[in-house]
Amino acid sequence: MRVTAIDHVVLTVGHIDRTIAFYERALGMRAVTFGEGRRALAFGEQKLNLHQAGREFKPNARIATAGSADICFRTDVPLDDVVAHLRREGITIELGPVAKTGARGPLRSVYFRDPDGNLIEVANETAS
Secondary structure (H helix, E strand, C coil): CCCCCCCEEEEEECCHHHHHHHHHHHHCCEEEEECCCEEEEEECCEEEEEEECCCCCCCCCCCCCCCCCEEEEECCCCHHHHHHHHHHCCCCEEEEEEEEECCCCEEEEEEEECCCCCEEEEEEECCC
8 A cells, every 4th residue: 555645634614614715815725615515625636625613524533623733835936925925915924934844855934824723834845
């Protein structure tokens, strides 16, 4: 057995519509509906499936809690442009740009929070 990629991650959120609006505005993700009215945010070849806190789909995380995620997204948009975009949108940057290490090597990252308090990192890959 061998894992080759992440297909989707589930986020438990306080308000699905508020979450969708934020991720569309902040990160350019696209809202999708699938199954029997389930909601998600699509980007690249992945998606974030959204579970409403207290009404999670089964099976789900044992302790499903809004605001407990820490996710890093890579982008090919220059990080200075990302920072300018976040500031125009009124999104508070908590840290960065700073040097970090990602799954494939060095990153230049900026950190902020979504409406539930999840820590969001957006990063550019940098030369080793």
